[in-house]
Amino acid sequence: MAPVISAKNVWKLFGPDPERYLRSMPEGYGFDDIRADGYIAGVRDVSVDVTEGEMLVIMGLSGSGKSTLVRCFSRLHDITGGTIEVGGQDIMSLAEKELIELRRSKMGMVFQSFGLLPHRTVLENVAFPLEMRGQDKHTRRDRALEVVRLVGLEGREDYFPRELSGGQQQRVGIARSLAIEPDIWFLDEPFSALDPLIRREMQDEFLRLQEMLGKTIVFITHDFDEALRLADRIAIMKDGAIEQCDTPDEIVMYPATEYVRKFTEDIDKARVVHARGLSKPVNGVAPEGAPVDGKATIQDLARQLIDETREAIPVADGSGNVIGVMQRSDALDLLLGGA
Amino acid sequence: MAVTHPSDVGVPGHEGARRDPVLLALLGTAFVIILFHAIGLLPLWLHRIPEALIPPTAEVLDVVFAFVQNDLGLIHITRFIAEGPLEFLLDATANLLYGKRRWPMLGPIPWTAIAAAAAVLGYYLGGWKMALLAGGTFIWTALIGQWDDAMETMSVLVVAAPIAFLMGLLLGIAAWKYAWVDTAIKPILSVLQTLPFFTYLLPAVIFFKVGPTAGAVATIIYAIPPMILMTTLGLKKVSPEVVEAGKMSGCTRWQMLTRVYLPAARTELLVGVNQVIMLCLAMVVLTAFIGMPGLGAKLLAMMGSFKLGRSFEIGVTIVLFAIMLDRMSKAWVVKQPEHHEKGTPWWQQHIFLLVGLAGFVVFYVIAQFVDVFAEIGRRQSFSKGKEFDVAIKSFLAIDAVNAVTEWLRWFLNVKVLIPFRNSLLWIPTPAFILLVTALAYWLGGRKPAIYGFAFFTLVALSGWWDRSVITLYTVISAVIISMLIGIPLGVFAARSERWSSRILLACDTAQTFPSFIYLIPAIMLFGVNDVAVVFAIVIFTTVPLTRYTIEGLRTVPPEITEAADMSGATRRQKLWTVQLPMALPTMAVGFNQAIMFAFFMVIIAAFIGTQDLGQELQRTLAGTELGKNIVLGLNVSLMALTFDLAVMAWTEKQKKALGLA
C-alpha cells in the first residue's frame, strides 16, 4: 500500500538563511554544531512513512522537534530540505490554492495550546473549518452541535473560550478537528490538559473512530502509557532526529540506540510486548495444544504462563491460524523482569 | 552641560563619559566660540548665519507646491474629495446634529433624544456611573446653552474619527504585511507626531478649502498615526497557534485577515479607537484657528475678549466631552462579548438596543410638542457666565491674590525668564548647535548626536534661528519648572498605594483633555504674557512627569527595595541610591513626553501672544504661504525629534544596563 505521508530526508532549520546554510553544511553535523552556528535544528534528516489507517505516535522530550515535524507534514512550516509527499503529491510544490484545498478536504489538526479563536463561541469555533469550506449555516450548525456533544461540551455551545477551563478548551480544539472528519489527522498532545478519566474516554473514542473510519493519525504525546494504548508504531525523537520508529514491541525489546533504551527503561515490558512479538516461526515441529492469542500482551497471559506445562506455546493470529511458537521461559523472563 | 547625575552610584553607563574625547571636543569647540564672542572677537558671520547664505527653502517649497497643486492637478483631486464625499458626509451629520439645511433634512435631533440614547449606551458599556456621565454631559451642554456649538464640533468628530480609524487600520495592515511599507511609514510617523498642529492646518486649508472640510482633513491626518501603530501591534500579537488553526481550517488570505487576525486583535484595535477619538477631539477643538465653528471657536472668541466665566463654562463642556468619550471607549475595550443562555428570547438579547431606541423615539416625539425638549434657547439656558466673570475678577482683585500673582509674574519674568532667554539668544549659533550635539551625544551616543547636529543645522539654515531659540527657551523653562513640581509630587504620591492611584487617575483624566483647555487657567491668573504661556505649558507637562515618576518608582522590584531596607538604608538613602536610579528610565519616558507636550503647547500658546515660531505659524494661517508654514513647522519638529531621539536612546541604554529591558 502506498503511504499516505512519505517524508524523505526532511530538514527544518530555524535561522536567518536556513536554505543556504543547509547546502553548505558539512556532512555529519550534529544538533550542537548547528546551534553553534546560530541555527536551531527543529527537524534533522527525518525519513518516515505513514500508511493509511495507521496511528503513528511521536514521542520525545520537550523541544525534541515533535511539533515542528508535524507542522512540516501539514506545511505550516516550509521545510528546509528533503521532500514530503502527502497522497503521492509533493506538498512543497503545491500552489496556495491547492494547499488550501488539501487542508480543507483532507487534514485536521489539534494544537498543543488549543489555538482557539478568542472572539468566537464554542460552537462558532467548531464550525469554523466548515464555514471556510463554504457549508451553509444550518448544516454546519448541526454538525458542530453533534461533535460538541461528542466531546462532552453539551450546554456550553455559546461560551467563549476564556470562559472555559483548559481541559474544556482542549476539547473544543478536538471537536473542531473532528467536525470535518479529516482523512489525515495531526494531534499535538491533544489530551495533555484533560483529567485522567476524560482522557481515557477520549482515547477510547479515538480508537473507536480509527477502527471505524480508518483514519490516518499522527499523534504526539508525552505519555508512554497513552502511546502504548494507541500506537501502531512509535517514533522516538531526540534533538530533531528520529532515533527509532517501530512497533511498541520492537522498541521495548530491541531499542536501537542507547537513548531509546534509557527512554524505555522504566516501562513494564510485560504490559507492552505481545505474544506475537515473542513468537518465532515454526520450523518443522508441529506445535501442540491450544494456541494463545497473538494480540494478547504477556501480562494478559500471566496466569496461563505460570500454570502452563508446555515449554513451546503456539501463537495464533486473529483468525486462529498458528503463526509461530513462543518459548515459555522467554515470556516468564519478560514477566518477571529478568530479560 | 553642568548637570550632575542624580546618582553616580547606581546607574552604570556613564563611567568615563567625562573623559570621552568626542564629548570634550564638542564642548571645547563650543566654549572657544563662546569665549571669542564674549571678548568681542568673534566675526559676525560666526554668530549668526548671514542672510545671504540662507537658502530660500520656503520659496522653493512654494514653487514645488504650486507645481504639484496646479500643474499636476493635485488640487482637483483634493478639492473633489473635499467637495464631494467628505462634504456630503459632513453636511449630513451637520443636518442631523444641529439642523444645517442639507440632506437628509431630518435634523436637528432633539437634545433629549441624544442624551437618552447616550445614557443607555453608557449603561450598556459601564453601568450606572457611565450612564450618568454620558447622559449628564449632554444635559449639561444643553442646559448651559452650548448645544449648537458642541454639536458643530461633534458633527466633524463623528465623520473624522471613523475615517481616521479606517485609514489607520488599512495603513497599519499594510505596514504589518509589507516590510517596505513599514520602513517607509516609520520616519513619516515620527515627524507627523512632532509636527505642530498649525502645520496640519494650512495645507488642509489650501488643499481642502476653508471650513469644516479642511478641519476634518487636518483632524483625520492628525489622528491616523496612533491607529497605525496600534493596528500593527495588535496584528503582531495574535498567537501563532491561532494563526495556524486558521490555516489548517483552510482559510484564504482574505479569510485569514478578516476572520482570524482582525477579530483576534480586537483589544489593540479598540485601544486605537480610543486614541483616535481623543486625538480627533483635541484637534477638532484646535481647528478653531482656521475659523471652524464649534466649541473651540467659541472658546477662542471668549478668551480673546477676556470673558473668563463663559470660557470656563466652555472649558467644562469640552472636558466633560473628553472624559465621556475616553471612559466610554475604554469601557468598550474592556467589555468582552457575553453569551446568552440558551432559549433567551430575541428581545432580551437585544434589550439595550431596544431600550436605547425606545428612549430616543419617546423623546423625539415629546420634543415635537414641547419645545424645551427639542432645544434650549439662549435666554433659557442656565449659563452663569457673567456672574462668573464678576466672581473671578473680584477674586483676582483681592489684594493678597493680586500680590501673589503680580509678584510671581514679576519674579519669573524679570529674574528668570528674560535673563534666560537673553543668554540663550546671546550664544553664537555654531556654539549652540555644538552644545545641543554634545548633549545628545552625552545622553544617547553617536547616532542621536549626528541627528541632533543635522537637525539643528537645518534649523539654523531655515532663517528662523532666533524664533526657534525662543521656542526652545520657552520649552526648556516650562519643562524645568514642571520637573520641580511633578517629580516631588510623584515621589510623594508613590509612597502610598492610595495616593498613587488617586494621582494616577487625575493624571489619566488630565491627559484626555484637549490641550487648548490649559490656556484658560493661565489666562485667568496671569493675563496675556510670557508667564501665562509658561504656566499653561507647565500645567500641561507636569502631568506626564508626575505620572511616570509614580510608575517608575512603583515598579521598582520589591526584592531590591527590601535589600536596601536590610542594609539599613534610611528612607532618603533608599530613595536616592536605589529607587530613583531604578525608576530613572521610566521617568525619562515621562520627561520625553513632557518635552513633546511642551513643544505642542508652546505653539498653541501663540494665541496668548509669543514671539516664537508659533506666532509666525499662526500668522501664516491667514494667508497662503504654504512654504513658510512648512518650514516653520519642520523647525519645531526637528528640534522636538532631536530631544526625542536622544532621550529615548538614553532610556534604552539605561534599561539594558539595569536589566529592565
Ligand SMILES: Nc1ncnc2c1ncn2[C@@H]1O[C@H](COP(=O)(O)OP(=O)(O)O)[C@@H](O)[C@H]1O
Ligand atoms: N518558529 C520557530 N522559530 C525558531 N525556533 C523554533 C520555532 N519553532 C520551534 N523552534 C525550536 O525548534 C525546537 C523544537 O521545537 P518543538 O517542535 O516545538 O518541540 P516539541 O514539540 O518536541 O516540544 C525547539 O528548540 C524550538 O525552540
Ligand SMILES: [Mg+2]
Ligand atoms: Mg510541542
